[in-house]
Amino acid sequence: MGSPEAAYQSGEGSALSADTAFYDRLAEHVEDRELVERFVLPIRSGRAWEVPAGYLCRISTPEGPQVGDLNIWNRHNPRERLWAARTRQLQGAHVSRHDRLWSTLPYLRPLVTITGDSLDWYGTDEDGGRVHDLLGTRCDPYANRMLTGEDFDRHCHSNLTRAVLPFGLTEFDVHDVLNVFQCTGLNEQDQYFMKASPARPGDFFEFFAEQDLLCALSTCPGGDLSVPLWGPRARDPIDVCRPLGVEVHRPSPKLVEGWSTPPTAAYQGRHGLIDPG
Template identity: 30%
Template sequence: MTDACTVTVSASGVEAFRVDVGQTFRITDPEGGQVGDLFAFAAEDPEEWLSASHTRAAVSRLFPKPGEQFFTTRRRPILTFRQDHSPGRHDMLIAACDSARYVTLGQPGHASCARNLFTGLARCGIYPRAVPQPVNVFMDVLPGTTGDLTWTPASTSPGDFVAFEAAIDCVVVLSACPQDLAPVNHGGPTPLVVTLGNGASPQQPPAFDRVC
């Protein structure tokens, strides 16, 4: 990536950023073992967003692989999966953790990816009515032959990364998943790093909280 800028997503935190069509971004796990909940919304209409269920129907796969695209609720490509320098485990089955989930785990008020989504989008002046199912990068959940799910802590090593390209202008939200009560993150929540690049120096609109 040339003319790149870097944004650190703090442990259990969130960042939202605009990615224009043709622009790429990379998500790096600097310490290893950390899951990121990735959301994407069409910049022209945030009522259209990346849909894991529509993507599964389009690509006939449970889990993403490089070269494939992610599709929106209107069945349009929104992101293309360009590179995967990780063990290749990325979940598209599990909902974002939320307040109700942590109540069931005995920790009401715990930070969550659902709350992070609303926080990140509010910085951009976007207020969604629902929480889409994210693409859970680096998250390792596999179905068994009888349909049961096996949850395994993320197996990424320090410096592992994935890269995506925007198929349309979009607003991307990345939550460094705060889950520490289920076997998702390995060793507790840690930061993630987003690198924006691809040609022209990326700038975010004034409504964004962070400008590269």
């Protein structure tokens, strides 16, 4: 007996049908791109940066497995930001090459399209785990206090909060994340589980900015998640924490010729409150 079909299906030519040949050219022609920014995030820290529309951004694991919690906003309008739940429905609970990360209502358009994923070989493991997940969200000090009775200020929510302050955003702008390099799934009790990241030194996750973006990334205090954060076996996982690298590249104009930022959703927003006549 086969599995049920996906609920959200689109017609030919919709925004879900990415031009894979276009994105593959961007990924393949690395010689036709210019490095415009590069930095390394230390362990248990966060940083925000801009990615102009039409540029590429690569997140890497320079020293080995490390989970990163990623937030994305429209640079000019932070109300338009990553919508993890809708992306799960439109693309999948775990994302890879050619998938798109979608923005919130009333905009509902691609923020980014994934162009490269060196972990695409991982697939689904024996426990149902997969990488780059939208199933869970960032660790935070509020849940940690509830679970342990202790305060800790380097959870991903706090790292992201500190990271966006220079850009005029606050804790209220931090939202559900894409967990880059994280391996997760649902167990037989339909509960969320996390496994050790399979990333190796030099692995990467790369995306194309479909609009002007503000991105923020946290190097998770759980490191590669090989050590439990909560429960009877929990201990400080600082020994499995590693940095993450970020690069922003400008592709050659010839590679993006004919591309333009996707328009916002075509629905006119009446919601039955305005008589169209």
